[in-house]
Amino acid sequence: MRLTDLRTGQRAEIQSTRRxxxxxxxxxxxxxxxxxxxxxxxxxxxDVLARTAETEGAQVVLVHAAGGLTEERAKAWARDTGPLGIxxxxxxxxxxDPRAALGGPVDVHLVADSAEAWKAADEPLFTTGPVHASGIDRLPQADAPEPLAVRLALLGQAxxxxxxxxxxxxxxxxTLLDRWxxxxxTWADAPSLPLxxxxxRRAFAAFHDDLDTATALTVLRELESDPGVPDGARFESFLRVDRVLGLELPRDIGRQHAW
Structure with missing residues (x-):
């Protein structure tokens, strides 16, 4: 897996210090x-980084770090992030300094756009861009789309x-989440076929190349509309890619719908 290192602007291979x-x-x-x-x-x-690494058989140890953290705040964070599939x-x-919590040296630092930059000496460091959420105070909201639609909206942007x-x-x-x-x-009822x-391959190549979830979603859109792909193959392919996307695409299998 390669990620753009904030310090150099170049792609850096993510490697673990412990096999x-x-x-x-x-x-x-x-x-x-x-x-x-x-x-x-x-x-x-x-979360996407961890899911991608885990598909390769890696074990991921993830720590969330912030100043003045308390157990109460940590529990509140879990309530906020759980509905988004995180x-x-x-x-x-x-x-x-998260090394004690991680039980060893950090392999990669991820810094939220709004957080104070971590001055890593040697480890790869990457960051996420800001979020402009006009008209939305917090998540989730009772009258807003479901949290996994928020996840999909963010995954669709670099x-x-x-x-x-x-x-x-x-x-x-x-709308896209409901359709998929x-x-x-529907495809679950089709004869089973290999993915x-x-x-x-294209979707996972995108995941491994700077966690390019937007390209992976484009691959699914193309697969959805390709008349030459049998429904059974579409079904298996969507499920495999959703292991990383985390959108719960098979959630409606077996449910009764009035379509």
């Missing part, structure tokens, strides 16, 4: 004790750049 174990620290601002949209985006990107960390750290999270973007993401879940539920090797 099979990848130690990742996400540095958050958590101003006022709560997670902002920039923090949530960094945690989402770290897995909880192995540990939280209340210090800017993580290094600023992201728009306005009501129109969220509505489009919810309906299709996956579409080239489509899945």
């Amino acid at each position: 099979g174990l990848l130690r990742v620290c996400v540095h958050l601002s958590a101003r006022g004790g709560s997670l902002g949209f920039g923090d949530l985006r960094a945690l989402l990107v770290a 897995h909880p960390p192995a540990e939280h750290a209340d210090t800017r 993580h290094q750049r600023a992201a728009d999270l306005d009501p129109a973007v969220l509505a489009d993401a919810q 879940r309906r299709l996956v539920a 579409h090797i080239e489509a899945v």
Whole structure:
């Protein structure tokens, strides 16, 4: 897996200091004790990084670090991030030096756009762009699209750049998420076939190249509309790619719908 190192602007190969174990620290601002949209985006990107590494058989140890962290705040963070499909960390750290919580040296640092930059000496360092969320105070909201639609909206935008999270973007993401879940539920009834090797290869190549989730989503859009791909192959391919995207695409399988 290669990520753009903030220090050099070049792609850096992510390697673990201990074979099979990848130690990742996400540095958050958590101003006022709560997670902002920039923090949530960094945690989402770290979740994708972990999922990608785990598909290769790696064990990922993830730590969330912020100044003045308490157990109460850590529990509140879990309530905020869980609905977005973000897995909880192995540990939280209340210090800017997370090595004790990680149980060893850091392999990669991920810094939220709003957080104070971590001055790593040798380890790769990358960051996420800011989030512009006009008309949205916090997540989740009762009258807003579901949290996984927020996840999809952010995954559709390059993580290094600023992201728009306005009501129109969220509505489009919810529409796409609903459509893909309906299709996956329909394709589940088709005869089982091997996945579409080239489509899945392209999606995972994108994940490994700077966590390019936007390209992986484009691959799924193309696969959805390709008349030459049998439904059984589409089904297996969508499920394989969703292991990293984390959108719960098979959630509607077996449910009754009035389509």
